[in-house]
Amino acid sequence: MSLISTLARLEAVDSGRAQPLATVRHRHLTDGPLVLVPLTTAGEAGAPLGALVGTDRAAPRLLAVAQPRDRDLRFAFLAELAEAVLPHIESYADVVEPAERSEVDPGTGKKVKVEVELCADAAQLIVPSRAGIDFVRLLGRSMRFRRTAEDDPDTPYPAPARVPLLGRWMTHYGERARVPGSSLLLAATDLLNRHWATGQSSLEDQHLGALLAWVDPPDGEPGAAAALRAELERDRDGQLVCPPAGPATDPAFDNRLLAPAIERYDRARAALAAAEDALDADTRLGELSGAEREIRSLLAGVLLPTWDAVWRGIDLLRELPEGTRAEDRWTRDRWSFTAHRDRVRAGEPPQPRRDDAVTAAQKLAARETAQAQLDAQEALDDPLVLAGRRLAGEAFIGEVTEVEMAYSESKRPSPRPLVTVRTDERPHLGERTKVYRSLDGRPQTAEFVGYATEDAGHAEPEGTVHLVLRITDRMGRSKEPAPGSVPEPGDRIAWTLFEHDQRGGPKLPDPEDTPWTHGGPPGAAGGGHAEQPDPVTAEDIL
Amino acid sequence: MLATALGSPAAFGQSQFAFVRGNAFEAKVKADGGTELLRLLVERLGGGAEAAAVAAVPDLTAAGPEGRAARTALALREATAAGSWTLLDHPMLALEVAGSPAYLEPDAVVVHPDGTWTVVEIKSFPMIDSSADAAKVGAAARQSAVYVLALERVAAMTEGAEVGHRVLLVCPKDFSNLPTASVVDVRKQRAVTSRQLTRLTRVEDIADALPEGTTFDPGCSAEELGTAVESVPAAYAPECLAACELAFHCRAKARAEGAVEALGRSVRGELGGLTTVAGVLAAAAGKEGDPADPTVAALRRAAALRAEALAGVDGGVPCH
């Protein structure tokens, strides 16, 4: 943890409430995010138990699985989830704007501009916590290889129609969430933790209730006390007042409330199956729906506090103005969303279980670029983030004291003005270290020349140094620099030692040209078939 | 774990759904004389296809942990001498720790015809597309390493026996309850545990270092452990919260003392000798501390930069 955020945490301890880590919002929020609060069954991988989902905080849709081990009920849940999520996604898929993308022309090998569609906005999904993001990924994995009756009439236990499609979208969202700075799929805890430092550890910050207790403590109650209540307070029945944000449930809830309710449900179902006549069946059906209603109400009871907490978190974040460059990152998310839409429409198969060598390398490179981009953009958008970089010697603010015109030594001399900057900061500058400033939103480069000898006449405060920088670009093509392109004495300017934009890495070979060092082209061994569905057995738990 | 040893229930309890599932899975893996388990073992570790059908499963019941450990050692020796596949279901192993014997109960140990002994751990977390939660696999590896060390004590006295450093981890495959397995090389964990055992002298550390299911010599009572707890200096870290319900007690104590560790171990990293929240804030505010101390100097700079940014003094600096 950087010293400046450690300090913020200590201030939070001292003041009893969370302290800002940002002055602007570094993640884009759409006008209508879809919130999903899922629950899972303990001990079963990817066996959903229930969920609240929706775009209207006042009207969440409750989905529940009365017996999580029952394949049909689970499929019914997933089908309902698909009906809650896919229309939201699809509502963004058809609103497009024209855009240009550069592609390599297969004929000439040259880069050419191609007119393409870009979705004007993208569907945003918000879950309570990181575990929720993992669960989205897990659900995506469990659904995308399923076969429907339409895919294959002979498939055993066919999945409902839209379930595999939901699996593909959830997989896409889960993968995109791994790209630093992306906002297609967000966790409320991550959002809050990015913008506020609490007086507890980052581990405790994963508890949405405790986190909110620090960020927005109720009625002046100290954050620590409010957080402790969120963590531990139980009602007379031994149930947590602030249930875990999921997808895991509290064991006390499972053992004392849910297990008996599921048992009643199972009994009612068995009784219904054994019903001897229509009248008997009617009564027993009533009992069955009663048992089901009870489970739904139990689940709603533990889901609603988290649902409200997620929306409260969103409210708090909306109070911060969005950082200028967050829009740029959201545009990348829109490209990602559009690209997946296009893959689905083109009838491409679901994402493979594991990436091939080239795809893995491409993703890693893209994420490293995105991370560097995010770090730079946040610092440029937010003086508080920049302060951290200044403390680390990776940026500095200084006042221009002198500008001396100079030129490059070439046949056509270009302007290379020397700018003296006064600062009391200690950036890690070495000979010819490059520094950058933002000029009309784009970077201008300079290089460190050396420390100026101080003017004898001036009495400088201790610790002040004079740095000489040589500006090397963005001054136009003529001999005289373009107006406004050279700093002037008196300007206070933030310089960074990190680049503002990131260059992409080299082009990797196409997957079918994967070299021998990496196992050769994928599928060469396996015959190049598309992924098979998971085998299903009669006793499959999921 | 220490809390369990003290007789208190585990921190967050266990859901009966998970409990039932875990037991059902282990039973399924070991069903039919361990046929499926041995098939997986041979598939992953080699050793011949004829293995599965003909494994012996000796009865290991005996009175008390000491008796069971002796019975296990005997079964291991017999199986090794016989040179045939043998599955030991829930054997009992003894390991001397700081002078007192601790008893350990692995899920299973398989004796190969060549005299190799392989530890088998059966866990209920899934292996999805051949990968699993790394933290859970790490915990399983450390646990298995203790079994390996305990087995090595027996093997040292058994002609022709060798303890494999590759253990078999068995988990449910993908989203099913079908077992799948992966080999985990525990040489690192074994080396670390071995060194820990030679260095650890305090009983409370030992309790922490040993896997769940360990039972101590009955001579070591809950009261004795309890006394040990009180004598331990508070070494609270937030990681404790996931493992021990005493952690909330320790956290309260750490917070009351203003200990910076309550905010996470990494927080201490840059604070040098400053250990309390008040001390750090006073140093940052310039009220205390030697400005020549690099920690104090860095804190003051951090505080000044933070205040400046929040006050918007430099908010107007053209970054856009």
Added chain:
Amino acid sequence: MTAVPDPGAAAARATDAILGDTLHGTARGIVVDSPPGAGKSTLVVRAALELAAAGRPLMVVAQTNAQVDDLVVRLAEKAPELPLGRLHSSDSDPYDKVLDGLDNVRKSAKAADLAGLDVVISTAAKWAHVKNVEPWGHAIVDEAYQMRSDALLAVAGLFERALFVGDPGQLDPFSIVGADQWAGLSYDPSASAVSTLLAHNPELPQHRLPVSWRLPASAAPLVSDAFYPYTPFRSGTDHGERRLSFGVPSDGSGPDRVLDEAAESGWGLLELPARHTPRTDPEAVRAVALVVRRLLDRGGAATSERGPEPVPVTAERVAVGTAHRDQAAAVRAALAELGVTGVAVDTANRLQGREFDVTVVLHPLSGRPDATAFHLETGRLCVLASRHRHACVVVCRAGVADLLDEHPSTEPVQLGVTVKFPDGWEANHAVLAHLSEHRVHWAP
């Protein structure tokens, strides 16, 4: 017949086998593990010259520009007539100016300009941008364990066969973002190039240089046991062949006593009183600087197998190693205050591949309240403990063994990932236990 064969003969046998496979073998790849100071650079230069002499066009891939320039200089020294190409980036100052003075070296940012030269050398990053060229018959990939798998993916199409050379014990490549989702995959892009190569081609011949010519007999066993437990190596020199002496006797101070201990035994631990400190612990930093100052003041002289006469240990034969950049900066400032110049002061990352007579190391865990994965990384300690030909002095606060005990290793384990190195926790304990036999307490 002797139990311990002559190290020179053992090393020569290994080298011959490697060159034999390289020139006459049929395998597409050959992997050579080289422990610290085992003659990796010499091997690379020799292999390059022999391939060139056999008329086989060769590309060489190194990881940093400094490594590339260093190789070019070494090759040019050995073969001043051999046409060499230095492919460089289009940034300003893309290569060392020394290269301008070498007549046989052509430099260009475009691979096409260098076509037809016997040997073309560049960084992996630059090679990755070379497209649409006829593949080279041979490649040498240097520091292959520090190269990431994805970097190899980007360049492997440029050559038919390759010799991969590197030190498996040094710092692993890393990624600034999480790459766990690919852990266990044979081609995990964040893993080292060698692990991917061998996962896909397990039949490739693997060689090992068995002798460290750098590390003295006092250091090789410790470094070998602690960091290469499954691939041991030995020192090329015997006890007594390397001697370090001082013209000026000890003044009885801590720094002098630890220098005497290190001169005598090859290792010295200057242990300061236990205290939690900031990273740039002023006392420890000053102690490091004082040890260096005294080493130079006392007229340190080194005698080795290279010649009968003692050679003065001058500033450029001494290095200071730290874990963090700010620590290196603080030591530089402290040395400047004591009037010492010319001593290399750097982090483990930047000292990789370099060699000195005496090193002074600020222990990565000195004064720390916690032991993080970064500080426990095996490669970091290995680099710091294996740069010296004569002696290594470690400066450290007392209490590190207890700190290690409080932070037992709880590393996550990814299924399918091959275990290569000892645990950082375990290796730290092993080194510490050895150092404690050469301990000098000192309260400055």
